[in-house]
Amino acid sequence: MAATARIKDFLRREKPEGPCLIVDLEVIKDNFRAFEKAMPSTRIFYAVKANPAPEILSLLASMGSCFDTASVQEINMALAAGATPDRISFGNTIKKQRDIASAHALGISLFAVDSVEEAEKVAAAAPAAKVFCRILTDGAGAEWPLSRKFGCDPTMATEVLLHADKLGLKAYGISFHVGSQQTRLGAWDTALGEAKAIFDAMMKHGIALQMVNLGGGFPTKYLKAVPGTNAYANAIHDGLAKHFGNAIPETIIEPGRGMVGNAGVIKSEVVLISKKHANDNVRWVYLDIGKFGGLAETMDEAIRYPIVTEKDAGEKGLCVIAGPTCDSADVLYEKTPYPLPLSLSVGDEVLIEACGAYTTTYASVAFNGFPPLKAYVI
Numbered sequence: 001m002a003a004t005a006r007i008k009d010f011l012r013r014e015k016p017e018g019p020c021l022i023v024d025l026e027v028i029k030d031n032f033r034a035f036e037k038a039m040p041s042t043r044i045f046y047a048v049k050a051n052p053a054p055e056i057l058s059l060l061a062s063m064g065s066c067f068d069t070a071s072v073q074e075i076n077m078a079l080a081a082g083a084t085p086d087r088i089s090f091g092n093t094i095k096k097q098r099d100i101a102s103a104h105a106l107g108i109s110l111f112a113v114d115s116v117e118e119a120e121k122v123a124a125a126a127p128a129a130k131v132f133c134r135i136l137t138d139g140a141g142a143e144w145p146l147s148r149k150f151g152c153d154p155t156m157a158t159e160v161l162l163h164a165d166k167l168g169l170k171a172y173g174i175s176f177h178v179g180s181q182q183t184r185l186g187a188w189d190t191a192l193g194e195a196k197a198i199f200d201a202m203m204k205h206g207i208a209l210q211m212v213n214l215g216g217g218f219p220t221k222y223l224k225a226v227p228g229t230n231a232y233a234n235a236i237h238d239g240l241a242k243h244f245g246n247a248i249p250e251t252i253i254e255p256g257r258g259m260v261g262n263a264g265v266i267k268s269e270v271v272l273i274s275k276k277h278a279n280d281n282v283r284w285v286y287l288d289i290g291k292f293g294g295l296a297e298t299m300d301e302a303i304r305y306p307i308v309t310e311k312d313a314g315e316k317g318l319c320v321i322a323g324p325t326c327d328s329a330d331v332l333y334e335k336t337p338y339p340l341p342l343s344l345s346v347g348d349e350v351l352i353e354a355c356g357a358y359t360t361t362y363a364s365v366a367f368n369g370f371p372p373l374k375a376y377v378i
């Protein structure tokens with residue numbers, strides 16, 4: 001989404017020194033309501049890692065959101081924002097046992113596992129807690145797939161949950177993540193079919209699972225159009241009906257990108273425009289923000305941000321876009337060069353849109369002395 005009127009007004013009035021992120025809370029409010037309206041019987045666990053700004057967490061807590069967290073620090077942030085422990089899940093499948101103990105002491109009682117080894121840790125540090133088992137998905141159709149790092153093969157999930165049950169944990173459900181920025185609506189159907197098979201297998205052992213955690217994956221519009229929230233809700237609803245029939249389980253979603261991505265714009269500035277050879281027709285445009293300043297999702301040119309300048313009405317030419325640091329990896333778009341105005345010059349302001357998710361958290365602390373990405377939440 002382009003800069004909102006509130007963001008434009010803020011930039012005009014405050015003239016903040018860039019690079020910086022400006023996040024419009026009104027957009028997040030609208031996103032939360034859209035999820036709530038499209039999936040009224042599904043609880044929303046905001047994935048804190050997408051953007052943990054206290055103002056965002058407080059807004060969502062006040063609207064009734066729950067929170068998916070990955071560390072004790074994120075749990076504390078969700079608690080500080082006003083969420084009660086029953087509205088917080090510890091969704092990371094890779095946890096230190098002492099962190100599980102800390103979470104348990106804070107009242108957290110819902111944990112993710114994807115192995116018997118992790119179930120052992122949860123049983124030891126958070127006795128009788130509820131656990132859900134994360135299963136692998138292939139991530140096909142996602143622009144930021146989550147690979148094989150998280151989840152176990154669906155054929156192993158029953159063993160993990162039976163083991164959890166034996167250890168005194170409450171085998172509660174199944175989770176999956178179809179891959180971030182997922183634009184293939186059918187991705188949920190496949191995973192729901194696998195989840196149902198595990199529900200059935202557990203039933204044979206007398207254990208009734210109750211919950212399916214549908215994960216994140218809901219997109220933000222970058223350059224290409226994406227399906228709307230209702231299209232996702234319908235695809236999920238159809239998948240649940242198809243596989244679970246009259247026994248629809250409790251469901252939760254964990255939107256990160258889809259909750260905050262379109263709410264933020266980064267103000268940046270052109271530092272240098274040059275060529276590598278007199279005959280080059282592709283210019284190199286160096287911005288004051290790059291991979292280490294918060295735009296890490298340009299890795300492999302996976303996420304292609306809309307970039308807007310005040311000169312966009314004029315003729316454009318292809319550019320390589322790079323960041324300001326002394327690391328050769330700090331190039332945003334080179335394989336697929338990016339069209340920018342021919343009249344663009346040093347010092348011009350550049351707005352990078354749809355940057356509300358996965359930017360501030362990815363910024364390095366002081367690489368080359370550059371401070372972490374500043375953020376204004378309005």
Ligand SMILES: *Cc1c(COP(=O)(O)O)cnc(C)c1O
Nearest residue numbers: 047180181216217254255256257
């Ligand atoms: C990162 C993450 C999410 C959020 O994913 P998005 O694609 O940004 O919505 C949800 N759940 C878990 C477990 C995650 O790790």
